[in-house]
Amino acid sequence: MDASKEPALLFDLDGTLVDSVYQHVIAWRTALEDEGLDLSTWRIHRRVGMSNGLLVNALARELGREFSAEQVAALQAGHARVFRELAPHVRPLPGAVELLRELSQRGVLWAIATSGTRATAGPNLAKLEVPASVPVVTRDEVPFAKPDPDLFLAAADRLGVAITNSVVVGDSIWDVLAARRAGALGVGLLSGGYSRQELEVAGAFRVYHDPAALQLHLDELGIRR
Protein backbone atom coordinates (compact mmCIF):
# COMPACT_ATOMS: atom_id res chain seq x y z
CA MET A 1 0.00 0.00 0.00
CA ASP A 2 1.32 3.37 -1.05
CA ALA A 3 -0.78 6.45 -0.29
CA SER A 4 1.22 8.52 -2.79
CA LYS A 5 -0.08 6.41 -5.70
CA GLU A 6 -2.95 7.59 -7.89
CA PRO A 7 -6.13 6.28 -6.25
CA ALA A 8 -8.62 3.83 -7.71
CA LEU A 9 -12.28 4.89 -7.93
CA LEU A 10 -15.10 2.71 -6.57
CA PHE A 11 -18.48 3.90 -7.84
CA ASP A 12 -21.96 3.40 -6.49
CA LEU A 13 -24.47 2.93 -9.35
CA ASP A 14 -28.01 4.24 -8.58
CA GLY A 15 -28.04 8.04 -8.17
CA THR A 16 -24.28 8.20 -8.80
CA LEU A 17 -23.90 7.04 -12.41
CA VAL A 18 -27.56 6.61 -13.44
CA ASP A 19 -30.54 8.86 -12.62
CA SER A 20 -32.63 6.17 -10.91
CA VAL A 21 -33.16 7.18 -7.27
CA TYR A 22 -36.59 8.74 -7.78
CA GLN A 23 -37.79 5.64 -9.65
CA HIS A 24 -36.63 3.50 -6.71
CA VAL A 25 -38.53 5.82 -4.35
CA ILE A 26 -41.74 5.52 -6.37
CA ALA A 27 -41.29 1.74 -6.64
CA TRP A 28 -40.97 1.33 -2.85
CA ARG A 29 -43.86 3.69 -2.21
CA THR A 30 -46.11 1.80 -4.62
CA ALA A 31 -45.10 -1.53 -3.07
CA LEU A 32 -45.97 -0.20 0.40
CA GLU A 33 -49.26 1.25 -0.83
CA ASP A 34 -50.16 -2.11 -2.41
CA GLU A 35 -49.67 -3.70 1.02
CA GLY A 36 -51.92 -1.07 2.61
CA LEU A 37 -48.98 0.70 4.27
CA ASP A 38 -48.77 4.50 4.41
CA LEU A 39 -45.22 5.84 4.80
CA SER A 40 -44.14 9.36 3.82
CA THR A 41 -42.21 9.46 0.55
CA TRP A 42 -39.30 11.53 1.91
CA ARG A 43 -38.59 8.85 4.51
CA ILE A 44 -38.29 6.26 1.72
CA HIS A 45 -36.00 8.60 -0.27
CA ARG A 46 -33.60 8.92 2.65
CA ARG A 47 -33.26 5.10 2.86
CA VAL A 48 -32.61 4.34 -0.81
CA GLY A 49 -29.02 3.13 -1.30
CA MET A 50 -28.91 0.91 1.75
CA SER A 51 -29.27 -2.84 1.45
CA ASN A 52 -32.88 -3.74 0.59
CA GLY A 53 -33.08 -5.90 3.71
CA LEU A 54 -32.00 -3.03 5.97
CA LEU A 55 -34.26 -0.64 4.08
CA VAL A 56 -37.33 -2.80 4.68
CA ASN A 57 -36.40 -3.10 8.38
CA ALA A 58 -36.01 0.67 8.59
CA LEU A 59 -39.37 1.28 6.93
CA ALA A 60 -41.04 -1.12 9.37
CA ARG A 61 -39.48 0.74 12.28
CA GLU A 62 -40.62 4.10 10.94
CA LEU A 63 -44.14 2.67 10.62
CA GLY A 64 -43.83 1.43 14.21
CA ARG A 65 -44.57 -2.19 13.35
CA GLU A 66 -42.98 -5.45 12.25
CA PHE A 67 -43.38 -7.07 8.85
CA SER A 68 -44.09 -10.78 8.46
CA ALA A 69 -41.80 -12.80 6.20
CA GLU A 70 -44.63 -12.79 3.63
CA GLN A 71 -44.87 -8.99 3.77
CA VAL A 72 -41.11 -8.57 3.36
CA ALA A 73 -41.22 -10.84 0.31
CA ALA A 74 -44.23 -8.99 -1.11
CA LEU A 75 -42.56 -5.59 -0.61
CA GLN A 76 -39.32 -6.68 -2.23
CA ALA A 77 -41.19 -8.26 -5.15
CA GLY A 78 -43.42 -5.19 -5.51
CA HIS A 79 -40.43 -2.86 -5.58
CA ALA A 80 -38.68 -5.03 -8.18
CA ARG A 81 -41.80 -5.19 -10.36
CA VAL A 82 -42.50 -1.43 -10.37
CA PHE A 83 -38.83 -0.59 -10.85
CA ARG A 84 -38.67 -2.88 -13.89
CA GLU A 85 -41.61 -0.97 -15.37
CA LEU A 86 -39.90 2.38 -14.76
CA ALA A 87 -36.42 1.20 -15.81
CA PRO A 88 -36.75 2.30 -19.47
CA HIS A 89 -36.92 5.91 -18.18
CA VAL A 90 -33.60 5.60 -16.32
CA ARG A 91 -30.77 7.45 -18.06
CA PRO A 92 -27.07 7.89 -17.34
CA LEU A 93 -26.42 11.03 -15.31
CA PRO A 94 -24.72 13.93 -17.12
CA GLY A 95 -21.07 13.13 -17.75
CA ALA A 96 -21.22 9.55 -16.46
CA VAL A 97 -20.36 7.82 -19.73
CA GLU A 98 -17.66 10.39 -20.50
CA LEU A 99 -16.12 10.16 -17.02
CA LEU A 100 -15.86 6.36 -17.09
CA ARG A 101 -14.44 6.46 -20.63
CA GLU A 102 -11.77 8.99 -19.62
CA LEU A 103 -10.76 6.92 -16.59
CA SER A 104 -10.36 3.83 -18.77
CA GLN A 105 -8.41 5.72 -21.44
CA ARG A 106 -6.03 7.12 -18.85
CA GLY A 107 -5.49 3.79 -17.13
CA VAL A 108 -7.10 4.83 -13.84
CA LEU A 109 -8.49 1.75 -12.10
CA TRP A 110 -12.21 1.83 -11.36
CA ALA A 111 -15.03 -0.52 -10.35
CA ILE A 112 -18.74 -0.42 -9.53
CA ALA A 113 -20.19 -1.58 -6.19
CA THR A 114 -23.98 -1.50 -5.81
CA SER A 115 -26.53 -2.50 -3.16
CA GLY A 116 -28.73 -3.54 -6.09
CA THR A 117 -28.91 -6.98 -7.62
CA ARG A 118 -27.18 -8.11 -10.79
CA ALA A 119 -30.60 -8.32 -12.48
CA THR A 120 -31.54 -4.66 -11.88
CA ALA A 121 -27.99 -3.40 -12.47
CA GLY A 122 -27.57 -5.11 -15.85
CA PRO A 123 -29.50 -2.71 -18.11
CA ASN A 124 -27.82 0.30 -16.46
CA LEU A 125 -24.33 -1.13 -16.99
CA ALA A 126 -25.17 -1.42 -20.69
CA LYS A 127 -26.37 2.20 -20.86
CA LEU A 128 -23.11 3.29 -19.21
CA GLU A 129 -21.06 1.22 -21.71
CA VAL A 130 -19.17 -0.45 -18.85
CA PRO A 131 -16.50 -2.73 -20.38
CA ALA A 132 -16.67 -6.42 -19.43
CA SER A 133 -13.19 -6.07 -17.90
CA VAL A 134 -14.41 -3.68 -15.18
CA PRO A 135 -15.29 -5.33 -11.83
CA VAL A 136 -18.96 -4.95 -10.86
CA VAL A 137 -19.84 -6.13 -7.33
CA THR A 138 -23.56 -6.53 -6.59
CA ARG A 139 -25.69 -7.41 -3.58
CA ASP A 140 -25.71 -11.06 -4.64
CA GLU A 141 -21.97 -11.40 -4.04
CA VAL A 142 -21.42 -10.14 -0.49
CA PRO A 143 -22.95 -11.00 2.90
CA PHE A 144 -23.95 -7.39 3.73
CA ALA A 145 -24.70 -4.37 1.55
CA LYS A 146 -24.29 -0.68 2.48
CA PRO A 147 -23.69 0.89 4.94
CA ASP A 148 -21.58 -2.20 5.64
CA PRO A 149 -18.19 -1.94 3.94
CA ASP A 150 -18.28 -5.34 2.19
CA LEU A 151 -19.23 -4.14 -1.32
CA PHE A 152 -16.40 -1.61 -1.50
CA LEU A 153 -13.88 -3.98 0.09
CA ALA A 154 -14.76 -6.61 -2.52
CA ALA A 155 -14.46 -4.07 -5.35
CA ALA A 156 -10.98 -2.96 -4.22
CA ASP A 157 -10.00 -6.60 -3.89
CA ARG A 158 -11.17 -7.37 -7.41
CA LEU A 159 -9.07 -4.45 -8.70
CA GLY A 160 -6.07 -5.60 -6.68
CA VAL A 161 -5.75 -2.21 -4.97
CA ALA A 162 -5.59 -1.20 -1.30
CA ILE A 163 -8.94 0.08 0.01
CA THR A 164 -6.98 2.80 1.82
CA ASN A 165 -5.84 4.08 -1.55
CA SER A 166 -9.35 4.01 -3.04
CA VAL A 167 -11.96 6.75 -3.35
CA VAL A 168 -15.62 5.76 -3.02
CA VAL A 169 -18.02 7.89 -5.09
CA GLY A 170 -21.68 7.80 -4.06
CA ASP A 171 -24.84 9.88 -3.80
CA SER A 172 -26.18 8.68 -0.44
CA ILE A 173 -24.98 8.93 3.13
CA TRP A 174 -24.95 5.09 3.12
CA ASP A 175 -22.14 5.16 0.54
CA VAL A 176 -20.12 7.67 2.55
CA LEU A 177 -20.64 5.77 5.81
CA ALA A 178 -19.64 2.51 4.11
CA ALA A 179 -16.54 4.23 2.72
CA ARG A 180 -15.47 5.33 6.19
CA ARG A 181 -16.02 1.87 7.63
CA ALA A 182 -14.01 0.40 4.76
CA GLY A 183 -11.15 2.84 5.31
CA ALA A 184 -11.57 4.66 1.97
CA LEU A 185 -12.18 8.33 1.27
CA GLY A 186 -15.79 9.06 0.35
CA VAL A 187 -16.86 11.57 -2.29
CA GLY A 188 -20.51 12.65 -2.49
CA LEU A 189 -22.61 13.55 -5.53
CA LEU A 190 -25.82 15.57 -5.23
CA SER A 191 -27.44 13.64 -8.08
CA GLY A 192 -29.40 11.32 -5.77
CA GLY A 193 -31.20 14.20 -4.03
CA TYR A 194 -29.28 14.32 -0.74
CA SER A 195 -27.95 17.74 0.23
CA ARG A 196 -24.31 18.77 0.35
CA GLN A 197 -24.47 19.14 4.12
CA GLU A 198 -25.91 15.67 4.71
CA LEU A 199 -23.06 14.15 2.72
CA GLU A 200 -20.44 16.32 4.41
CA VAL A 201 -21.76 15.50 7.88
CA ALA A 202 -21.60 11.80 6.97
CA GLY A 203 -17.92 12.34 6.23
CA ALA A 204 -17.59 13.14 2.53
CA PHE A 205 -14.11 14.37 1.56
CA ARG A 206 -15.56 16.39 -1.34
CA VAL A 207 -19.06 16.90 -2.80
CA TYR A 208 -19.84 17.53 -6.48
CA HIS A 209 -23.09 17.99 -8.40
CA ASP A 210 -22.84 14.93 -10.64
CA PRO A 211 -20.38 12.84 -12.68
CA ALA A 212 -19.80 15.73 -15.10
CA ALA A 213 -18.66 17.98 -12.24
CA LEU A 214 -16.51 15.19 -10.80
CA GLN A 215 -14.79 14.76 -14.17
CA LEU A 216 -13.90 18.47 -14.16
CA HIS A 217 -12.33 18.15 -10.69
CA LEU A 218 -10.50 14.81 -10.84
CA ASP A 219 -7.27 16.56 -9.89
CA GLU A 220 -8.79 17.34 -6.48
CA LEU A 221 -8.79 13.59 -5.85
CA GLY A 222 -5.16 13.19 -6.86
CA ILE A 223 -5.86 12.05 -10.42
CA ARG A 224 -3.65 14.22 -12.62
CA ARG A 225 -4.07 14.98 -16.29
Next chain:
Amino acid sequence: MDASKEPALLFDLDGTLVDSVYQHVIAWRTALEDEGLDLSTWRIHRRVGMSNGLLVNALARELGREFSAEQVAALQAGHARVFRELAPHVRPLPGAVELLRELSQRGVLWAIATSGTRATAGPNLAKLEVPASVPVVTRDEVPFAKPDPDLFLAAADRLGVAITNSVVVGDSIWDVLAARRAGALGVGLLSGGYSRQELEVAGAFRVYHDPAALQLHLDELGIRR
Protein backbone atom coordinates in the same frame (compact mmCIF):
# COMPACT_ATOMS: atom_id res chain seq x y z
CA MET B 1 -49.33 44.78 15.40
CA ASP B 2 -48.43 43.18 18.67
CA ALA B 3 -45.55 40.68 18.71
CA SER B 4 -46.67 39.32 22.09
CA LYS B 5 -49.88 37.94 20.58
CA GLU B 6 -50.24 34.28 19.65
CA PRO B 7 -49.11 34.01 16.00
CA ALA B 8 -51.18 32.97 12.99
CA LEU B 9 -49.94 30.06 10.87
CA LEU B 10 -49.62 30.32 7.08
CA PHE B 11 -49.16 26.91 5.50
CA ASP B 12 -47.68 25.86 2.20
CA LEU B 13 -49.62 22.92 0.71
CA ASP B 14 -47.50 20.52 -1.42
CA GLY B 15 -44.88 18.71 0.68
CA THR B 16 -46.07 20.52 3.82
CA LEU B 17 -49.62 19.24 4.34
CA VAL B 18 -49.89 16.65 1.55
CA ASP B 19 -47.27 14.14 0.38
CA SER B 20 -47.14 15.32 -3.24
CA VAL B 21 -43.61 16.59 -3.96
CA TYR B 22 -42.34 13.39 -5.55
CA GLN B 23 -45.39 13.22 -7.83
CA HIS B 24 -44.67 16.80 -8.94
CA VAL B 25 -41.04 15.80 -9.61
CA ILE B 26 -42.09 12.83 -11.75
CA ALA B 27 -44.68 14.97 -13.58
CA TRP B 28 -42.08 17.62 -14.52
CA ARG B 29 -39.55 14.99 -15.51
CA THR B 30 -42.07 13.22 -17.74
CA ALA B 31 -43.10 16.53 -19.32
CA LEU B 32 -39.45 17.33 -20.07
CA GLU B 33 -38.82 13.84 -21.44
CA ASP B 34 -41.87 14.17 -23.70
CA GLU B 35 -40.30 17.34 -25.12
CA GLY B 36 -37.02 15.48 -25.70
CA LEU B 37 -35.29 17.30 -22.84
CA ASP B 38 -32.94 15.47 -20.46
CA LEU B 39 -32.58 17.14 -17.05
CA SER B 40 -31.45 15.33 -13.89
CA THR B 41 -34.30 14.52 -11.54
CA TRP B 42 -32.63 15.97 -8.43
CA ARG B 43 -32.41 19.38 -10.12
CA ILE B 44 -36.17 19.29 -10.70
CA HIS B 45 -36.77 18.24 -7.07
CA ARG B 46 -34.84 21.25 -5.77
CA ARG B 47 -37.06 23.63 -7.82
CA VAL B 48 -40.49 22.28 -6.84
CA GLY B 49 -42.35 24.79 -4.67
CA MET B 50 -41.37 27.85 -6.67
CA SER B 51 -43.80 29.45 -9.07
CA ASN B 52 -44.23 27.25 -12.16
CA GLY B 53 -43.10 30.12 -14.36
CA LEU B 54 -39.86 30.58 -12.43
CA LEU B 55 -39.39 26.82 -12.27
CA VAL B 56 -39.59 26.48 -16.06
CA ASN B 57 -37.12 29.38 -16.45
CA ALA B 58 -34.77 27.72 -13.98
CA LEU B 59 -34.95 24.38 -15.77
CA ALA B 60 -34.16 26.10 -19.08
CA ARG B 61 -31.14 27.78 -17.52
CA GLU B 62 -29.89 24.48 -16.08
CA LEU B 63 -30.26 22.92 -19.53
CA GLY B 64 -28.33 25.89 -20.94
CA ARG B 65 -31.03 26.87 -23.44
CA GLU B 66 -34.17 28.93 -23.87
CA PHE B 67 -37.68 27.56 -24.29
CA SER B 68 -40.07 28.88 -26.91
CA ALA B 69 -43.51 30.02 -25.77
CA GLU B 70 -44.87 26.79 -27.28
CA GLN B 71 -42.41 24.68 -25.27
CA VAL B 72 -43.27 26.48 -22.04
CA ALA B 73 -46.96 25.85 -22.69
CA ALA B 74 -46.30 22.19 -23.56
CA LEU B 75 -44.21 21.68 -20.40
CA GLN B 76 -46.80 23.27 -18.13
CA ALA B 77 -49.61 21.26 -19.78
CA GLY B 78 -47.55 18.06 -19.59
CA HIS B 79 -46.83 18.59 -15.90
CA ALA B 80 -50.50 19.28 -15.16
CA ARG B 81 -51.63 16.19 -17.12
CA VAL B 82 -49.21 13.74 -15.45
CA PHE B 83 -49.85 15.23 -12.01
CA ARG B 84 -53.60 14.76 -12.48
CA GLU B 85 -52.96 11.07 -13.23
CA LEU B 86 -50.83 10.68 -10.09
CA ALA B 87 -53.10 12.80 -7.85
CA PRO B 88 -55.17 9.85 -6.54
CA HIS B 89 -51.96 8.57 -4.87
CA VAL B 90 -51.44 11.85 -2.97
CA ARG B 91 -52.24 11.53 0.74
CA PRO B 92 -52.23 13.95 3.65
CA LEU B 93 -48.91 13.87 5.49
CA PRO B 94 -48.91 12.27 8.98
CA GLY B 95 -50.65 14.54 11.45
CA ALA B 96 -51.79 17.14 8.89
CA VAL B 97 -55.53 16.65 9.35
CA GLU B 98 -55.15 16.46 13.14
CA LEU B 99 -52.94 19.56 13.31
CA LEU B 100 -55.34 21.71 11.29
CA ARG B 101 -58.29 20.44 13.31
CA GLU B 102 -56.55 21.28 16.61
CA LEU B 103 -55.69 24.78 15.41
CA SER B 104 -59.32 25.42 14.44
CA GLN B 105 -60.65 24.01 17.73
CA ARG B 106 -58.30 26.22 19.74
CA GLY B 107 -59.12 29.33 17.75
CA VAL B 108 -55.61 29.75 16.29
CA LEU B 109 -55.85 31.58 12.97
CA TRP B 110 -54.44 29.71 9.98
CA ALA B 111 -54.49 29.87 6.18
CA ILE B 112 -53.01 28.07 3.18
CA ALA B 113 -50.83 29.77 0.53
CA THR B 114 -49.69 27.65 -2.42
CA SER B 115 -47.71 28.21 -5.62
CA GLY B 116 -50.12 25.71 -7.20
CA THR B 117 -53.33 26.55 -8.98
CA ARG B 118 -56.82 26.34 -7.53
CA ALA B 119 -57.52 23.38 -9.85
CA THR B 120 -54.64 21.21 -8.56
CA ALA B 121 -55.10 22.33 -4.95
CA GLY B 122 -58.83 21.50 -4.79
CA PRO B 123 -58.70 17.72 -4.28
CA ASN B 124 -55.97 18.11 -1.63
CA LEU B 125 -57.97 20.65 0.34
CA ALA B 126 -60.82 18.14 0.46
CA LYS B 127 -58.49 15.36 1.70
CA LEU B 128 -57.28 17.73 4.43
CA GLU B 129 -60.87 18.60 5.42
CA VAL B 130 -60.11 22.33 5.17
CA PRO B 131 -63.21 24.26 6.26
CA ALA B 132 -64.67 26.70 3.73
CA SER B 133 -64.02 29.52 6.22
CA VAL B 134 -60.23 29.10 5.99
CA PRO B 135 -58.47 31.43 3.50
CA VAL B 136 -56.71 29.57 0.68
CA VAL B 137 -54.54 31.74 -1.58
CA THR B 138 -53.41 30.15 -4.85
CA ARG B 139 -51.16 31.09 -7.76
CA ASP B 140 -54.18 32.41 -9.66
CA GLU B 141 -54.73 35.22 -7.15
CA VAL B 142 -51.36 36.97 -6.88
CA PRO B 143 -48.94 38.50 -9.40
CA PHE B 144 -45.92 36.47 -8.25
CA ALA B 145 -45.61 33.10 -6.49
CA LYS B 146 -42.76 31.91 -4.23
CA PRO B 147 -40.03 32.88 -3.48
CA ASP B 148 -41.81 36.23 -3.85
CA PRO B 149 -43.70 37.15 -0.67
CA ASP B 150 -47.07 37.86 -2.32
CA LEU B 151 -48.84 34.59 -1.45
CA PHE B 152 -48.05 34.84 2.25
CA LEU B 153 -48.79 38.57 2.39
CA ALA B 154 -52.19 37.91 0.82
CA ALA B 155 -52.89 35.06 3.25
CA ALA B 156 -52.10 37.24 6.30
CA ASP B 157 -54.25 39.99 4.83
CA ARG B 158 -57.18 37.61 4.37
CA LEU B 159 -56.85 36.56 8.02
CA GLY B 160 -56.62 40.18 9.13
CA VAL B 161 -53.33 39.56 10.95
CA ALA B 162 -49.94 41.27 10.74
CA ILE B 163 -47.45 39.34 8.61
CA THR B 164 -44.83 40.11 11.26
CA ASN B 165 -46.89 38.12 13.74
CA SER B 166 -47.34 35.18 11.38
CA VAL B 167 -45.36 31.95 11.07
CA VAL B 168 -44.94 30.48 7.58
CA VAL B 169 -44.73 26.66 7.51
CA GLY B 170 -43.21 25.10 4.39
CA ASP B 171 -41.10 22.22 3.13
CA SER B 172 -38.95 24.03 0.55
CA ILE B 173 -36.31 26.73 0.73
CA TRP B 174 -38.64 28.80 -1.50
CA ASP B 175 -41.18 28.94 1.33
CA VAL B 176 -38.55 30.00 3.85
CA LEU B 177 -37.08 32.61 1.53
CA ALA B 178 -40.56 33.98 0.78
CA ALA B 179 -41.25 34.10 4.52
CA ARG B 180 -38.15 36.21 5.12
CA ARG B 181 -39.01 38.57 2.30
CA ALA B 182 -42.53 38.88 3.70
CA GLY B 183 -41.24 39.62 7.19
CA ALA B 184 -42.62 36.45 8.78
CA LEU B 185 -40.82 33.70 10.67
CA GLY B 186 -40.32 30.58 8.55
CA VAL B 187 -40.60 27.04 9.88
CA GLY B 188 -39.32 24.14 7.75
CA LEU B 189 -40.68 20.59 7.45
CA LEU B 190 -38.55 17.74 6.10
CA SER B 191 -41.55 16.11 4.43
CA GLY B 192 -40.75 17.53 0.98
CA GLY B 193 -37.31 15.93 0.86
CA TYR B 194 -35.12 18.96 1.58
CA SER B 195 -32.59 18.49 4.37
CA ARG B 196 -32.64 20.22 7.74
CA GLN B 197 -29.48 22.15 6.88
CA GLU B 198 -30.83 23.49 3.59
CA LEU B 199 -33.89 24.84 5.40
CA GLU B 200 -31.82 26.26 8.26
CA VAL B 201 -29.37 27.94 5.89
CA ALA B 202 -32.35 29.48 4.05
CA GLY B 203 -33.36 30.99 7.38
CA ALA B 204 -35.79 28.58 9.04
CA PHE B 205 -36.54 29.47 12.67
CA ARG B 206 -37.24 25.81 13.49
CA VAL B 207 -37.31 22.55 11.46
CA TYR B 208 -39.59 19.57 12.16
CA HIS B 209 -40.10 16.23 10.42
CA ASP B 210 -43.71 16.69 9.35
CA PRO B 211 -47.08 18.10 10.53
CA ALA B 212 -47.32 15.46 13.28
CA ALA B 213 -44.00 16.64 14.76
CA LEU B 214 -45.03 20.28 14.42
CA GLN B 215 -48.24 19.56 16.34
CA LEU B 216 -46.18 18.13 19.20
CA HIS B 217 -44.05 21.28 19.36
CA LEU B 218 -46.57 24.09 18.82
CA ASP B 219 -45.47 25.67 22.08
CA GLU B 220 -42.03 26.33 20.53
CA LEU B 221 -43.83 28.74 18.17
CA GLY B 222 -45.62 30.53 20.97
CA ILE B 223 -48.90 28.64 20.66
CA ARG B 224 -49.73 27.51 24.17
CA ARG B 225 -52.01 24.69 25.26
